[in-house]
Amino acid sequence: MPRLLYNACIKRGLSNGSFRSLNNLVRTLYLLSLVTFVTHLAGCISAPDTSDPNPSTSIASKIDVGGDAQKGAASWVEHRCNNCHGTNKNQGTSPIDPDNLVHTTYENLVKYIEDDMPKGYGPHTCVGDCAKDTAQYMLYWGTDLVDPGAKVFAKSNLSCSEDATLAHDKLVRLSPIEYVRSLKDLFELDSIPSLDGFPEEELDNGFLYAESVLAETGEGYKAISEAVATAIVSDYASKTACTLNNENCAKTYISNIAERAFRMPVSTELLESVLSVYEAGARESIQEGVHDSLKLIMQSPFFIYKPRLTIGSNASGSSLDQYKNASKLSYLLTGSIPDKDLWADAKAGNLDSDNLLQHAQRLLAQPETREYLSREFIARWFKVKNATAIRDDIEYTALKQQVDDAITFILNTAWGENGSIERLLTEPAVGDSRTNQLTNDPSRVGLLTQPAWMAAFGSSERTEPILRGVFFVEDMLCREVPTFNGDVMFPEPVAGETLRESLKIHRENPICGNCHALFDPMGIAFENYDQYGNLRTHDGGSVIDASGVFPTTDSTYDFKDANDLLNYVANTEELRYCTAKHWMAYAFRKAVPEQLNCELEGLVDSVKGYSGIDQMIIETLKQTAFFGG
């Protein structure tokens, strides 16, 4: 069949060179499959399907850029374009690769059709509306490169299976932060041991992803345990409350440390394993024995792994469950071993559900807990900590100060009776870590306008509105952004243009626009802040227009700027849902698995009435799943 079409074109006077010129329109790179070719021919040429099968949830609306695709499809046939070019995914003899349509604009395509098509086969009859309609039709082809899936939250979107359970308590490794915090509390050190030399840990969904112990991580444990054990032994009498030659005291100290470190009663076999290393070292000196056995405890799997929170049945009430639940609650809220009160209740068997909740409320009221959760839960969710990782252009100390200021902002807006996710996103103030207070600033609108967040989503030379926009919809609102299977052409700022203007290809080319309409406007909303978080009104010499359209569950919201957008979003159920989802991801230390959708569904309902994040946490802890297994 392709050969027949080729011959037909040649007979009409088209040269091979003309075919190549035609190809330059879209720079064809590869042939599409013959199967698809035949399939499409068999179905003749069909107009693009612009109907939306699920308008209530799909926001991947196709963008009209000036033509009528239905008429364009007819023109395509009428002007015999398909004789040489085939149609969508149908290469003909001079194929047009939809993948490469992304490199052109609607205007350029229209002009090319008007001026140059059909190449060498004049007259050029497809001009005006014909060219516009045809270009519109062609640009729809590339929309197939976008995987479907862009959705806003609606509970109906949750796929929930009532009988879904996880088989058992999965092990999860202490994150580096949890590891050194645990050591500080275990040995009652004055400060948290340094993580220098410990490898950077991979992040998952913004939270530490800690599974396999790779060699570098193992070396990190070894180095830190060596430093801590040496510090303990160098101040032996004070740290152990033992005299230098009292072997029984040394063994008791080791046993007690092992129990606290392992967070459970230590079996005879396990204790013997520790004490055998002590005995061997003690042949030289008791201190060497203590030193080596402490190193073993600090690198023991019973110390560095903890049970992951799971979905499952409620606590059975066995003594082991008491220890497990104490450990789960403690690491969830404080990133460390259970404190003395929680540990005492676990040992006494007093940790029923009510008592656990009382401990949770006690811990959440502590400034240390709030600071820890501000840094490890909220700042990681909002990627504030990225600011210290990706930017080398600003002096590190200045950037660290900005991150600390952002943490102060979180501490003062998210927690307690007056704290809420709404305040976190709309408070007109900046944090000041030197005073631990907020400073009113009407130009600011919550955490997303703090300099540390701006720095995390900008390069040294410009803002990154696309990254800001993707964060807004994907991370903050838990929407799904589709994947894209093609190559792309990235726009760069042009002198005299605002970045919004430079991004016009995203609005004019439907292949780009199908996705970018989902997040570009929400990133452009923040263009009144530069990459350092400084307020500005102009970009590239032009006045910034930060307005845009925010797609909602069932409609759209026209916003004027970031202030308007954030105040609208801060009160949506979608944000509450996403806050709960991120909390679940934090608690489970991984992306929320499908099985948790049932829990999420219930959670969304249960946290609707709570504005404070700590209140939401308490409410989630009432779900039996957190203490299951």
Next chain:
Amino acid sequence: MNKFDKFSKDLPISRRVFGKLSTAGLLTMAYPINRVYAQAGQKGPRRFFVLNQSGGFWQQRWSSAGPGGSLVIGDSHEALAPYADHIVAIKGLDNAAGRNSRVHFLGPVTLLTGCNTSTANVKALSSARSLDQILSDQLSDNVPFSSIETGFRTKGIGSQERISYAAPNSPKNPINSGAALFEKLFKGKAPGTNLGGASAPVDSSAIEREVRVLDGIVDQIKMMQRELVGDDKERLEKHIETIREIEKRVELSAGGGAAAGCIVPETAGRLDAGPKEAELLLDLTTQAFVCGLTNIGTYSTRKGAVDMIYDWMPEHTEVYGTKTHHGITHTEKLNTPQADAYFTKVDKFHTGLLARLVKTFAETPEADGSGTMLDNSLILYTTCISKPNAHSHRNMSWMVIGGQGSDLWKGNRCIDVGGEKLHNIHVSVMRAFGNDVNQFGNSSVNGGAASGPSSALKV
């Protein structure tokens, strides 16, 4: 009987190796056609190294095909000219696995893995192990470091920029400081110290104490394993391997274990992450190979999406209105003499680094008299994209260097494979190392995983 037992019982490999290969996607569809002989005696090269220049090559100055299948060394590669007979340049490669992304760029993640990104993670993480790590299973029995990962200006990079995966979702973080790499390889050793041979001092007491603790950890892991099943048990198995590797390092750090003639190199102290840092990273990695401390290495540059800046060549960056490499690749001024000079110089910088390693390998004879280190090493000079301004994963060019002792070479030195899947090269490399596989990676997008060897290579 679990899935590993079920499928591995008839294979001439251990259950553990089968599990690893299966996890990497190598056996997903291959059994029973593929037969894996990885543990049945090492065949082919003894070392594997990858230098990855993430941000793309300047094709205009790349090497090209000459008469009779020869290789004409391009300006970008002049430092490699003395070793032209050891090079095969392959063009027209398509990293189909990398073209499936919300970030328009999955080059580094898929580079050595040919993977689908994990569906369990919102961000891009490989769901398969990388080629270097798979090969480390074969080549690391007698070395203290199963692999060494380095990176130029890779501080704070995310998962999207890491190329080496020890396990699914577990990328290895490259060392970006020469001082840190020296600490890792030669901690406490004075420059000039001879670490090799029988005369090296051994502190047996220190070794004994460290090994006792490490053995205690392994004992406790095994206690814990008794109570576990499935993934958790496998994870702890990996932990045991890690402890054993550390044990090997302990023995080395106390003296002994290094190859004869292994001299602790000079260090330049802490550097500024500039070109000297890059040279030190390459030189230390080279010395690690020479000393027999490792047989696997990777070196990669930051891909440049954020702030990769070649700030020691300002005369080339001033004309663009941006100093970042990423910004320059996206400007409209690429068809200019300035662009030609800038991109050629960038390529020359990285090629020059690679040439330092290749030169040492070419000049160092194997202890057993079987040629030079270069003859017995396989080196890939790679990039993640072809046209940076389009973030294109198509029509990429790579180089395969060394490995003369393997069955890899066909004859032609510069071959355009016309859009063949990039990861066919990985299949060929696996075969060169004695693994009879037909597939690499687990990608299911854009035509699926590589399913055969590279047409540019012999195996």
